[in-house]
Amino acid sequence: MEKTKIHFPEKGISKEEILINAIKKKEKDIDWGKGRSFCLIYYPGEEKSKLIKEVFDVYYYDNALNPTAAPGIAAIESEATKMCIELFHGDENVRGNISSGGTESILLAVKTSRDYAKKVHPEIKNPHVVVPSSVHPAFFKAFHCFGLDFTVVKVKNDLRADALAMKNAIHQNTILIVASAPSYPHGVMDPIKEIGQIAQEKKLLFHVDACIGGFMLPFLKNAGYDIPDFDFSVEGVTSLSADLHKYGYSPKGASVILYKNGDLRKSQFSVYTGWNGGVYGSPTLLGTRAGSSIAGAWAALNSIGMEGYTRMAKATMETTNKIKKTIVEIEGIELMGKPEMTILAFTSKELDVFVIADELNKKGWHFERQQLPPSIHLTINFIHCNVAEEFIEDLKSSVENAKKFSLEKITNKLQTGLVKGLSKLLPEGTIAKYQSTRDEKLEASTRNKAAMYGMMGALQGTSDLNEMVLDFLDKTYS
Ligand SMILES: Cc1ncc(COP(=O)(O)O)c(C=O)c1O
Numbered sequence: 001m002e003k004t005k006i007h008f009p010e011k012g013i014s015k016e017e018i019l020i021n022a023i024k025k026k027e028k029d030i031d032w033g034k035g036r037s038f039c040l041i042y043y044p045g046e047e048k049s050k051l052i053k054e055v056f057d058v059y060y061y062d063n064a065l066n067p068t069a070a071p072g073i074a075a076i077e078s079e080a081t082k083m084c085i086e087l088f089h090g091d092e093n094v095r096g097n098i099s100s101g102g103t104e105s106i107l108l109a110v111k112t113s114r115d116y117a118k119k120v121h122p123e124i125k126n127p128h129v130v131v132p133s134s135v136h137p138a139f140f141k142a143f144h145c146f147g148l149d150f151t152v153v154k155v156k157n158d159l160r161a162d163a164l165a166m167k168n169a170i171h172q173n174t175i176l177i178v179a180s181a182p183s184y185p186h187g188v189m190d191p192i193k194e195i196g197q198i199a200q201e202k203k204l205l206f207h208v209d210a211c212i213g214g215f216m217l218p219f220l221k222n223a224g225y226d227i228p229d230f231d232f233s234v235e236g237v238t239s240l241s242a243d244l245h246k247y248g249y250s251p252k253g254a255s256v257i258l259y260k261n262g263d264l265r266k267s268q269f270s271v272y273t274g275w276n277g278g279v280y281g282s283p284t285l286l287g288t289r290a291g292s293s294i295a296g297a298w299a300a301l302n303s304i305g306m307e308g309y310t311r312m313a314k315a316t317m318e319t320t321n322k323i324k325k326t327i328v329e330i331e332g333i334e335l336m337g338k339p340e341m342t343i344l345a346f347t348s349k350e351l352d353v354f355v356i357a358d359e360l361n362k363k364g365w366h367f368e369r370q371q372l373p374p375s376i377h378l379t380i381n382f383i384h385c386n387v388a389e390e391f392i393e394d395l396k397s398s399v400e401n402a403k404k405f406s407l408e409k410i411t412n413k414l415q416t417g418l419v420k421g422l423s424k425l426l427p428e429g430t431i432a433k434y435q436s437t438r439d440e441k442l443e444a445s446t447r448n449k450a451a452m453y454g455m456m457g458a459l460q461g462t463s464d465l466n467e468m469v470l471d472f473l474d475k476t477y478s
Contacts, residue, residue: 025266030366035387038378039337043232044249044312045382048303055299062291065282073291074456080244080298084256088210088217088231088240095265095281096258097174098244098294100124102286105257106267109207110142110176111285112239112259115267116205117175121185126174132161132190134183136209141357147175159183159337159433161190167198181210181217181230183376185370186341189213189228190229196236204240205264209257212379213243221312222306225342237312245293247381248341248413249312250300257284312382316342319388324390336375347375351402361399 006403013021023078032041043049059073067074081096088094099105109124110129117127124228128149132137135152149168156162177199179190192208199206203400221227230242237260238454244254259265271281272377304312320342327335327346333356336345345351360367360376386390 007287031364032366032383034182035383036364036366038365038380040379040383041383042246042249042379043425044300044304048095048300048308049250052249052251052279052296052299056296057293059295064289064291064294065287070291073294076291076298077294080294081258081302082376083301084214084242085258088214089233090203090258090260091232093261094232094258095262096256097265097268098297099255099257099284100286100293101245101255102136102209102241102243103141105211105243105255106136106138106207106209107142107145107285108257109239109241110139110148112264112268113144113176114146114148114208116264117268121175124173124175126173126312127175128171129176129178130169130174131178132164132166132183133182134159134161134185134188134190135178136184136211139178139209141182143360144467154184157457159186159188161195163191163194163198163359164194167202170198170204174202176205176207177202178207178209179390181213182340182343184343186337186345187310187341187343188337189230189340191296192228192230192234192237196234199236199238206236206238207239208234209241211241211243212246212343213341214240214256215244215247215249215309216316218314219309220317222312223317224389230262232258244297244300248297248300249382250297251293251302253299255291302318304354313342313404314443315385316380316382319385320344320389323378323392323395325378326395330396332375332399342380343378344380345370345375345377347373348402352401353402355402355405356395356398359401360394363394363398365394398421435465 023148027118030037032043039330044052058078062070062073064070064073064077077098083095097108099108113129114127117124126149128151129139130151130153133152133154141149143146153162153169161197166177177195179192179195181192196206198204201462210230213230217227217230230326231237239257239259241255241257244250244256248254257268258322259268269281269283273279279452303312320339322343324335324339327344332351333348333353336347336365348356353376356371357367357369357376367379369375370377370446393449406443
């Protein structure tokens with residue numbers, strides 16, 4: 001870890017020095033440019049990204065807060081939103097905005113539901129939301145921020161939302177029900193039609209979180225894949241979020257949030273009329289909004305178009321199918337659920353899947369590790385079309401290596417102590433002495449990382465794990 005003391009610069013630093021510093025720092029980040037990362041980044045290729053960046057740069061200092069000062073960027077937002085409304089089968093009543101990302105879109109959807117319910121159901125004093133257990137944590141952030149009560153309903157064995165159990169969780173204070181298209185952890189589609197029917201029957205708002213799927217599913221459908229309806233074409237859907245900065249291939253900082261009608265969207269806006277600074281109204285959660293991100297999203301939609309997105313979706317799905325087939329064929333690992341699009345997870349009953357993860361990391365691949373049960377998550381996008389074969393070979397050999405390895409069980413008490421130690425960033429070697437392996441030839445770092453994730457799994461549901469994550473965040477941003 002860098003120990004350099006940072007000071008506010010006395011004088012401006014030279015361009016060269018700043019650039020060298022930035023590039024040097026970036027060397028530590030995941031190497032997504034060569035397709036080695038199955039998470040976080042979605043890249044449309046050099047040609048498109050260059051054009052998108054040019055448009056991003058046109059607006060790179062601009063503020064989308066005040067549409068009267070910047071009608072140009074307001075028009076760009078409006079055009080991008082209209083394109084999305086058409087893509088998601090909204091009628092002429094559907095309204096929306098571009099937000100800064102999936103989390104903001106979800107925060108907005110939840111705030112809107114709360115404020116709309118306050119208006120139409122003033123008798124509800126303690127509003128409540130029903131979500132499936134696979135829903136993105138942004139919803140819990142939203143419930144916390146907006147003070148909403150919620151029920152988490154366990155997904156079914158196929159990892160999809162359990163519509164009936166969700167129905168049973170609805171009570172007199174319920175205002176909103178949520179489903180994902182698809183869920184992030186396993187890439188499976190919740191039964192949107194069924195939940196839409198329940199929402200209609202119970203007269204509830206129904207949000208579809210298509211943050212990750214919104215800019216992949218319609219194009220897969222266009223390419224001939226059998227994709228269930230998930231958008232405003234489904235009766236009962238009242239709002240939908242879809243991230244432009246994921247499979248929309250726009251630069252970070254762009255998502256779209258859409259509502260069935262303008263009346264509902266009004267509850268999204270914030271207005272304060274008593275300020276000395278003037279009457280203040282803002283459409284989304286942020287005040288100042290980056291014009292560049294909105295312009296970048298608009299540029300992505302315009303430059304890639306239906307034909308480009310469909311071509312990229314088809315190629316990405318073909319790559320996904322190759323990887324899926326390999327996972328199904330390899331003995332010792334198994335695909336989780338039946339993912340409909342280009343994200344998936346695999347687990348193992350007999351092997352430590354985090355040892356496989358460590359082996360793949362050593363070969364330069366990056367992805368998310370999941371829990372409950374331990375699994376490896378892959379978000380496959382266009383950039384992976386050229387590296388799939390290499391990944392498949394590395395996956396096969398990583399599983400073989402993992403078969404040679406087995407982590408001995410350590411007691412829960414010891415695990416707690418170790419994880420606490422890790423939160424204080426003990427050198428990896430410190431924990432190595434607490435564990436033993438059957439194959440001493442494996443590198444210590446492999447044992448340590450797998451052990452750490454194993455311990456985190458064992459600590460599930462304890463306050464120690466929560467505390468450890470808080471400590472980690474505190475240290476990371478210190
Ligand atoms: C289904 C789903 N919803 C919401 C989000 C949150 O999006 P963001 O990270 O842009 O805030 C994600 C992110 O992966 C997601 O997959």
